[in-house]
Amino acid sequence: MNNIILKVENISKQYRLGLVGTGTISHDLNRWWHRVRGKEDPFLKVGAVNDRSAATKENYVWALRDINFEVQQGEVLGIIGKNGAGKSTLLKILSKVTSPTTGEIKTKGRIASLLEVGTGFHPELTGKENIYLNGAILGMTKAEIKQKEQEIVEFSGCQMYIDTPVKRYSSGMRVRLAFAVAAFLEPDILVVDEVLAVGDAEFQKKAIGKMKDISRGDGRTVLFVSHDMGAIQSLCDRLIVLKNGYVDFSGDIPGGINHYLKISELGSSMNYANVATDFGIEKVTFLDKDRQEVNSVMVGQKLVIRVDYKNFDKRNLSLSIGFLDNFSNFKFACRSDVLDVTYKDNIGVAYMTIDKWPLSEGSYHYNLAVHESSVMLQNIKEAGSFRVEKGDFYGTGKLPGKRGSFYIEYQWE
Template identity: 60%
Template sequence: MSDIILKVENISKQYRLGLVGTGTLSHDLKRWFYKVRGKEDPYLKIGDTNDRSKAAESDYVWAIKDINFEVKRGEVLGIIGKNGAGKSTLLKILSRVTSPTTGEIKTKGRIASLLEVGTGFHPELTGKENIYLNGAILGMTKAEIKAKEQEIIEFSGCQRYIDTPVKRYSSGMRVRLAFAVAAFLEPDILVVDEVLAVGDAEFQKKAIGKMQDISKGDGRTVLFVSHNMAAVQDLCSRVIVLEFGKTVFNGETQGGIDYYLNNNQVSKGFFEFNKKLNVFKANFNRFEILDTSGDISSRFNSGEGMIFRSIIEVNQELRNPIFSLRISDVNNISVTVWRSNDYINQPIIKNLNDNFIIEIETQNLFLLDSTYKISMSLLDGKELLDYADKFISFEVLPGKPNDSFKSITKKTGYNGLIFSEGKWNVITQNL
């Protein structure tokens, strides 16, 4: 019990939709009347679940509801969930930015929070003056802040602008300085919301390294909210998953990430096309993404083999059919493409007059963790028969290059972003 530095008991937060506070004098008076009589707030018995995608049926909503957990000294706790799940509300309560509607929080030591870009900074003060202002807010003495001043400035990388008012800083510079202040002024609990995404890749790496040092080296506690599952996997020793304001998972990191991803799939791994009433010679009928076991899936580890399969409906004879498949990233940049006539400069199939399946079987598909979209086209010679643009998505989970990737790069000398050996298959029987 002595190792417990933070204990959250039945924390809930209720908001009135569309208005500040209760919104009406009658509601305020009713709450006061119930309180002086020693009775429960009447509005705690009502309120919708925090599902932002549905229309409200009540004037009240529970941003978070009955949250319970404990955090030990030196632990890094990840808090993950979809947008609107209640993560930021929970952190604001823990940081005492707002108070809970019900429940209790017990802490030992000082809490420093980094919830938004430039949290606690005064825009008219210089970077150096804001270091002292933030330190004072955290309860540090001037001597304690001065002892850490140079380390903070060096870590932030804002030496040139440290005597310039913060209002002239970019959002990335503000995050750098704010994180450096929060990390180096030695709080017992460091609360970090999704602000590191504003910083560049070099700073994100430094910040994650610093948080690891804080927890492992100094034995301090970190609460970390992020949508970057790779960062959560590397940094956190335990994970809480929030959904509609409630805790749905509390346990080891990989299990929490798997739970979150499995309940937020971008697609089911297959797509049924609308019937085109025999307008074209041939058209797409169905598309499937399969793993190497032949099971339909929409989630893969980087480096895993994948099978992209399309069922083609043929209405007239195809003399020279050519199929292509393209993978694009979230920025709509093409990352890899396969064409059925790429390797031998000839179509792999000729003179088809019946439905068929065409698939590309990848041996190793090394992609960065992200969501990817698939486009494909079907031609007969130079005649375009059917085209589907970014019609289905799949996810690649965070991971690191494995031995297979290392052997391929050593053997081929390939050092690019994407490498995949592809094998085309055509199935024309029993459709």
Template identity: 60%
Template sequence: MKDIILKVENISKQYRLGQVGTGTLSHDLNRWWHQIWGKEDPYLRIGETNDRSTKGTSDYVWALQDINFEVERGEVLGIIGKNGAGKSTLLKILSKVTAPTTGSIKSRGRIASLLEVGTGFNPELTGKENIFLNGAILGMTKKEITAKLDEIIDFSGCERYIDTPVKRYSSGMTVRLAFAVAAFLEPEILVIDEVLAVGDAEFQKKAIGKMQDISKGEGRTVLFVSHNMAAVKSLCTRGIVLENGKVALNSDISEVISFYQNMNSSINFYKTEFVQKDIYIEKVEFERGISAFYSEEDIQVNFVLRYNVEFEKNKFLMVRIFDDLDQALFSSEIELKRDKSLYNLVIPKFTLVKGFYKLNCIVYHPAITQYDVIDSCCNFSIINNRPDFSHLETFDIGKVYSQTKWI
């Protein structure tokens, strides 16, 4: 039987753009009159989806719309999506920082949140005083907090400044202490936004390790938002993709990451308008017009460049191959020639193993300037493994298969 610790039912959040409340006295009175008579809010029937890239015609926008999911005890749920997809709004509702417009949340136990640097901290109080303040907010007694105090201070690495007001802390120190407080004061549900990106690499590694201990060793639940797909994959067991305020996918973490990486992706890249750059990439396309390949075939990618100034030597086109976790695998470059605008890159067969990949392109003059940079200009996939690695499923064989020579 499932042990559900958090249940989100039909959560929606509506905002009126640029205003507090509905923005007009007549709208406020209309909403109040409907509430008095027990009728539905008339402004819930209007509004547009949360697409930040388009100009709308309504003053109302749905930051979230009809969000439903359940989280089991001890589960680590990753919530991913583009900027503006509604991730932070959802976490604020779960943390009771703001209320949903419609829907309900049912949770069992305390929820601790780390949504932004200094969440819940009073800048005038010292680090130690803020530990006791946050613990009291979570409903812990002074005795319980004191028992955890040394562990919190040691994990944060801020012992030297623990009696200094938090307003003197750097953003990195603040997030270290805030995470330590949230993790060690034993909430049943820990909610963490992208804030961990503020910390350095050493602290991020410690924080991820601690979150794994919290979920696996202590059976507590973690909701984790990050754009670092490697961290999400290593930490989370299941994921949700948000797009324009709605759930686009709720599935296991590998499928969620692949779906997110390929959202709105294109096989080829084209620039149709004139570009005010000395040199720029006009076209990137796969030779055969497809983006799924077998391991035993070469992959040819064609590049068309345009020059708006008189050509000079020492210009290069570099292509970088990234995996679905945004980790660079390898690079290849070619020096540009005066009378040549078409360049062909051939990735030899048996180079990449099964998975999703993307191309990043740079045109540059070494140590001088970058003329054009295109991230994720083309996405493609390898749909099988040759040689067959199925008997090595328990091993991480890497993403690049090197045909080395043994003597």
């Protein structure tokens, strides 16, 4: 059981902010002078937290701070985080491109990285020659590549162009070929960074399938960095969320994704408030059955949404609230005009009631809109987000399994 293949201990990485140049020599000399006297590097004591948007007076920043985690053999570990949270730095350290400022990484297997595929392709060489070159760069021997050449070519789907210089390839073809080479690499630990961003849907599916094979079939360990929650969900066993250079969450996939969405700037609020405009929806409040404000919604419970609006000028306008899941898939909408209800006050309040909340647990967003017959007058996309907790929908204390994304009322006789 306890088969740890990779152990990351207290990894930190410090970078210098601003230009490398001014004052560099003096800092280098200072560092050297401390080292000569056997003292600690003075610049390791300073350094700002890696928060992209914050202002700082420090010259140094901790891109990563005290990262600790372990990876089991055969596990697929997802790493997510906002831009600049330290994901790529972590992968660079793991793949030995740069060394950590402090800390240690211990591994029982060989690590190969697949960072931005296609680096190392020489444009003048043919596809086949590049397969060999890229394979060797990634650590394969010539004999190993030769053995897999046919499979690689087939997987890439670039048979026709294999004897053509890579400079004539489309960017998608380049990615296909590069991913194919890397996919047939046989490292114990594969590090993958955002490769699926390029390539068409068919290839993405193929690539995810291949990565599943790599981990499930061959028992190899994969570290996977992506912003694609769909890919993370279908591939990973466990998730680490990085924030400002720290490990902010480590655990199961749904929990990690929710955590990630919670810390991301977009839609962190449940209740929407807008005082900037002088027309339309001003405020949205989530209430429970007793009309008390709530922080989350529960499956099967009564939900009342209070909408404050203004300046409808006796125009008979309709209100609408639409619900979307984490991945911005539209779920359902509650439009007042469908029920022949319209509003016309200058300062008014509308209540929308859902007797039994149907969508299963997770994070959701909502859109708001105001219509005049079929013309949209106001449209607020992802006005807010909220969490749905597990709840007793059927009043029996029992719930069906995890499959399915909503509950409906039904009878059996």
